[in-house]
Amino acid sequence: MNDGPDIEGGGNAKTVAANQLRAFIERVERLEEEKKTIADDIKEVYAEAKGNGFYTKAIRELVKLRKQDAGERAEHEAIVELYKAALGMA
Amino acid sequence: MNDGPDIEGGGNAKTVAANQLRAFIERVERLEEEKKTIADDIKEVYAEAKGNGFYTKAIRELVKLRKQDAGERAEHEAIVELYKAALGMA
Amino acid sequence: MNDGPDIEGGGNAKTVAANQLRAFIERVERLEEEKKTIADDIKEVYAEAKGNGFYTKAIRELVKLRKQDAGERAEHEAIVELYKAALGMA
Amino acid sequence: MNDGPDIEGGGNAKTVAANQLRAFIERVERLEEEKKTIADDIKEVYAEAKGNGFYTKAIRELVKLRKQDAGERAEHEAIVELYKAALGMA
DNA sequence: CACTGGAAAATGCCGC
DNA sequence: GCGGCATTTTCCAGTG
Secondary structure, three states: OOOOOOOOOOOOHHHHHHHHHHHHHHHHHHHHHHHHHHHHHHHHHHHHHHHOOOOHHHHHHHHHHHHHHHHHHHHHHHHHHHHHHHOOOO | OOOOOOOOOOOOHHHHHHHHHHHHHHHHHHHHHHHHHHHHHHHHHHHHHHHOOOOHHHHHHHHHHHHHHHHHHHHHHHHHHHHHHHOOOO | OOOOOOOOOOOOHHHHHHHHHHHHHHHHHHHHHHHHHHHHHHHHHHHHHHHOOOOHHHHHHHHHHHHOOHHHHHHHHHHHHHHHHHHOOO | OOOOOOOOOOOOHHHHHHHHHHHHHHHHHHHHHHHHHHHHHHHHHHHHHHHOOOOHHHHHHHHHHHHOOHHHHHHHHHHHHHHHHHOOOO
């Protein structure tokens, strides 16, 4: 029923697998903590901007636009090719 | 413990709430079925296009681009205002 | 055997392909509109349920459960329990 | 009292605001990059677990469970069970 | 048939 | 406190 890593196998394979599982989970949890810390930092920046009289929503939009624009040039260059492909002119 | 709609309340309120709950769920299920039907129709269209020699991925991309462009003009017209707002020039 | 819709042919094959492409795209767009309408209907149902005091998160869960096949649900649960045991989680 | 960062003031207040705006945006962008790095690390951990034969979906579920407060988990479960009972679902 | 990428759903956040 | 929105996570089809 289980082709996983021998958690229910005989011997001490079970223990090994359990330890491994625990290790994976703890690594994930550690990383998620770090991620949350950074997310909080971002919130602080926005709060600070707001405290300086900036309109937060607009700043968020600008950040988003700049992110889009980054990937967009490459995409726009690809559009001509895209149309050709769509028309079967590959 | 529960400020929901009297499912555990005395009298026949329980029955009423259960019927109501069932009704909501069935409405959702019915709608999800319809939605799935349409999703399948969309897949069929793509399959047909593919059968006609078109490059499906490109068509998907074009559909997406057209959708973006729709909302985008309004947005671009709003950007100047946005920058002003971001600079506190509201 | 057919690498694209009539590109190689002379005459207005390209125009034909473009028209066909447009037709496919429009069919998809029409269907996606319908799909969105239904998605909105579903949201409305949940909103109405909420307005009647129900806990929508639980309703969503029930809808999902009812959709799942009993067998796969059991199997999934078995694995989770197995891992829990490995971690010493009651 | 201060509706925006020094717009009303004479001189180069506008430039100051623009610089400040740029600074906020760059701080956010820097942090979002870091956040993405960590998110990628998390994906890697799951990939590695998978490579070791683990069922990642179950691991994700465990991580979520461990994060949840026991009390709210119980409450949520209680409501789901209540609704199940109302629907006659074993 | 496992993997990647993209759509759909769910969660959480922000502003009102 | 709630509704709407954006992000995140989950799921699934398509692909090699």
